[in-house]
Structures are given as C-alpha cells and as structure tokens.
Amino acid sequence: EIRSEQRRFVEFKAPGIADRQPVKEPLATGLKSVDSMIPIGRGQRELIIGDRKTGKTAIALDTIINQKNTGVICVYVAIGQKESTVAEVVATLKKHGAMEHTVIVSSSAAQSAAMQYIAPYTGAAIAEYFMYEKNGHTLCVYDDLSKHAIAYRELSLLLRRPPGREAFPGDIFYLHSRLLERSVKLSDKLGGGSMTALPIVETLEGQVSAYIPTNINSITDGQIYLQRDLFLAGVRPAINVGISVSRVGGAAQVQAMKKVAPKLRLDLASFRELQDFARLGTDLDEAAQKQLDRGYRMVEVLKQKQFSPMSIGQEVISILAGSSGAMDDIHVGRANHFLDEFMMWLRLEAPEYVE
Ligand SMILES: Nc1ncnc2c1ncn2[C@@H]1O[C@H](COP(=O)(O)OP(=O)(O)O)[C@@H](O)[C@H]1O
Ligand SMILES: [Mg+2]
Structure with missing residues (x-):
C-alpha cells in the first residue's frame, strides 16, 4: 500500500x-x-x-x-x-x-x-x-x-x-x-x-x-x-x-564538447565511407589508409561498458585523444585499455581536468 x-x-x-x-x-x-x-x-x-x-x-x-x-x-x-x-x-x-x-x-x-x-x-x-x-x-x-x-x-x-x-x-x-x-x-x-x-x-x-x-x-x-x-x-x-x-x-x-563533437561526426562519416571502399578491395592511398586507421580507433573510443558513466570532462578528453591522432600508434585492440590507464593517470596527475 x-x-x-x-x-x-x-x-x-x-x-x-x-x-x-x-x-x-x-x-x-x-x-x-x-x-x-x-x-x-x-x-x-x-x-x-x-x-x-x-x-x-x-x-x-x-x-x-x-x-x-x-x-x-x-x-x-x-x-x-x-x-x-x-x-x-x-x-x-x-x-x-x-x-x-x-x-x-x-x-x-x-x-x-x-x-x-x-x-x-x-x-x-x-x-x-x-x-x-x-x-x-x-x-x-x-x-x-x-x-x-x-x-x-x-x-x-x-x-x-x-x-x-x-x-x-x-x-x-x-x-x-x-x-x-x-x-x-x-x-x-x-x-x-x-x-x-x-x-x-x-x-x-x-x-x-x-x-x-x-x-x-x-x-x-x-x-x-x-x-x-x-x-x-x-x-x-x-x-x-x-x-x-x-x-x-x-x-x-558545454563549449568544450561543442568544439570536439562536429569533427567526430565528420570523421566517423568519412570512416564509414572508406570502410565500404576497403571492403571492395580497392587499394587505398596513404591518406585514406590513415583516416581508416583513425576511424577504427574512434569506434573503440566510443565503446563504453554499462554502469561506467563519465563526466563531461572525461568524455571530451577521451574523444580528443582519439581524434587528435594521439592514439594512432596504439594497437586498435588496446585502445580502450590505453584510455582507461590514461584516465587513471589524469585522475592522479591532473584531477581538475576530469572532474
Ligand atoms: N554498453 C554495454 N556493454 C555491455 N553490455 C551491454 C551494454 N549495453 C547493454 N548490454 C547488455 O545487453 C543486454 C541487453 O540490453 P538491454 O538494455 O536489456 O536491451 P533492450 O532493452 O534493448 O532489450 C543486457 O544483458 C545488457 O546487460
Ligand atoms: Mg529493455
């Protein structure tokens, strides 16, 4: 009752x-x-x-x-x-x-x-x-x-x-x-x-x-x-x-997100286009291959486990890490692991950015 x-x-x-x-x-x-x-x-x-x-x-x-x-x-x-x-x-x-x-x-x-x-x-x-x-x-x-x-x-x-x-x-x-x-x-x-x-x-x-x-x-x-x-x-x-x-x-x-978000959308759109090309077996030039590699990493960056909400600060930093190219040298399969560790480091070294 x-x-x-x-x-x-x-x-x-x-x-x-x-x-x-x-x-x-x-x-x-x-x-x-x-x-x-x-x-x-x-x-x-x-x-x-x-x-x-x-x-x-x-x-x-x-x-x-x-x-x-x-x-x-x-x-x-x-x-x-x-x-x-x-x-x-x-x-x-x-x-x-x-x-x-x-x-x-x-x-x-x-x-x-x-x-x-x-x-x-x-x-x-x-x-x-x-x-x-x-x-x-x-x-x-x-x-x-x-x-x-x-x-x-x-x-x-x-x-x-x-x-x-x-x-x-x-x-x-x-x-x-x-x-x-x-x-x-x-x-x-x-x-x-x-x-x-x-x-x-x-x-x-x-x-x-x-x-x-x-x-x-x-x-x-x-x-x-x-x-x-x-x-x-x-x-x-x-x-x-x-x-x-x-x-x-x-x-x-928020302003910071407004800055990184449009590029993210564009990057993902051109990534999907290239992906279709790559499936056809077309040879890609270096620039296209680079964009493709970046895209794979961005897809990884956007994956998120359940029950692990992020602050806007953490979100912006994650997206920036991917889209700025800072993660290009990291193996796709380790991208998420890298981000987790990066966040942990930030929390220790520069907590003002992630809160
Ligand atoms: N981001 C995620 N990462 C891992 N597992 C997820 C995620 N989102 C949903 N799941 C799992 O997928 C299953 C289906 O999710 P659910 O939200 O119940 O689907 P729906 O409501 O569309 O039927 C659940 O077992 C859930 O735990
Ligand atoms: Mg449901």
Whole structure:
C-alpha cells in the first residue's frame, strides 16, 4: 500500500507555448557517444529505438545513474514487462545508489491492459509534482511505448472501436502525443523546472518505418537508433550514429564538447565511407589508409561498458585523444585499455581536468 498526502490528476494538460522556454541546460547521460553526438537537454524528448536486446534499457539506466547528485528526479515507468525484469532494474539502480533519486512505476505483463495503459501518465504526473510544485528537474523513462500501444489496442478492440492500420484505433497518435507533450522546460514564471522524456520503442527486425515507431518519431525531438548488428559486433552502446539525431540538445552542450563533437561526426562519416571502399578491395592511398586507421580507433573510443558513466570532462578528453591522432600508434585492440590507464593517470596527475 502506498500512502500519500497529495493527489494529482493522472491526465494533465500539457503546458502551452507561453509557459515554455527553449531547452538550455544539458542532461548528461554519462555516455561518450550520446553526450557528444546526440546531446540531450533538460526538457527534451529523445526516442530510444531498436530491436529487442540491443541495449535500449541499458542506455536509460545509465542515464538515470548519471543523475546522481545533479538534483534530477528520475521516474522509470515499466510497461508490460516481466516482474522479474523490473526487480532486476530496481536491484541495479539500488546497487549504483540511484534509487535515492528514482521513482519506479510498474505495470507488469501480468496486469490488465487498463493498468498498462495508465502507467506512463501516472509516471508523468509524479514527475509533474516535482516540476510544478518543487520547481525541480525531472527525467521520465517510458519502457516501452510499443507495449503501451498494444495495451491500448487491446482496450480499444474490447470496446469495439473500429480498428485502423495494424488494428490500432484511430486515436493512437493522440495516445502518445498527449503524453510526450507534457515534457517541457518551463518558463521562469512557472519556476523553470523541466521534464525530460526518454520514450523507448522496440522495433521488429529493424523496422523503423512501422506505424508506432514513425508516429512516436514524429513527436520527439530526435532519436537514438540502436542496431542489432553493431551490438553483436561488440560496438556497445550499439548506436548507429548516421541516423541518430538530437534536434535541440546541441544548444545545451558545454563549449568544450561543442568544439570536439562536429569533427567526430565528420570523421566517423568519412570512416564509414572508406570502410565500404576497403571492403571492395580497392587499394587505398596513404591518406585514406590513415583516416581508416583513425576511424577504427574512434569506434573503440566510443565503446563504453554499462554502469561506467563519465563526466563531461572525461568524455571530451577521451574523444580528443582519439581524434587528435594521439592514439594512432596504439594497437586498435588496446585502445580502450590505453584510455582507461590514461584516465587513471589524469585522475592522479591532473584531477581538475576530469572532474
Ligand atoms: N554498453 C554495454 N556493454 C555491455 N553490455 C551491454 C551494454 N549495453 C547493454 N548490454 C547488455 O545487453 C543486454 C541487453 O540490453 P538491454 O538494455 O536489456 O536491451 P533492450 O532493452 O534493448 O532489450 C543486457 O544483458 C545488457 O546487460
Ligand atoms: Mg529493455
């Protein structure tokens, strides 16, 4: 039983344009690849999309863990998951000291479709309490909205509403738009709080153009696209940088990151092009070979283990180490080891840079 002294409506009208202001503070995920190339700002809605077991939940959990000591209150909404999976998530967050600032809302697969349907709105209402009444910053993770849509479809079919595309009811777009519109960076008049949303969508066989994924994609301010083959090849987080974007977060990026990030994106793009050439067996000139070698190292630099969030300083230094060419002489297989040791050395010798 949960005792409460206060109540809020589960459904709440999203603030209008006059009550908002542009996203301007960063919400650091602690992940090198995200904070550099797909930066998220407080009040932004960023979709995490990919097949099952590609690391979607992992990115959300790392982001929650990274909010420790930032004052950001996190709400993790589990929709239609197994109860044991949710228990694991709670255990993980506890272990990393993140339950202090996190609220879990769970409506498991064993519960009715109606409960699964209201779960994300409930999560948003809890975040709204902190945002409107405490002027706080909040982060909502909806894991995942594909299952949410399926629960709503079940309800609608039971109510004999006419089914449309993929048997979803006609108002399925409104289901998610009215949820995600509640994410906001509030105006100073309303206290300047924020609700950042990380909705998660699970695709089948990489089908990003299916009905629900395209709907949600059009409501969010960008997407982090996770790819199965990258994941299996050991590139983790398995982010396809080419088609992942953040439409507003760049405004909130710190200056140092703004400097190193554009070059990183360009380097990776030309690396992928060269890689395709090299696969055809084309002889590469020296400059191209060099760029290729650099690219392999950058891919290594962007790999990151779970539960090892980095400060922005550490991220910038890692990226700079790769893109400046300082790591060109280091064997690709040892690149990560080198970075770990380099960070350790920095922490001892020049801690002011990594904090
Ligand atoms: N960066 C990473 N490094 C190593 N393992 C990872 C990483 N990200 C995810 N994993 C592992 O991959 C598996 C699937 O991740 P998960 O986040 O549950 O996927 P999804 O939510 O997409 O189904 C988990 O066992 C998780 O521990
Ligand atoms: Mg998951």
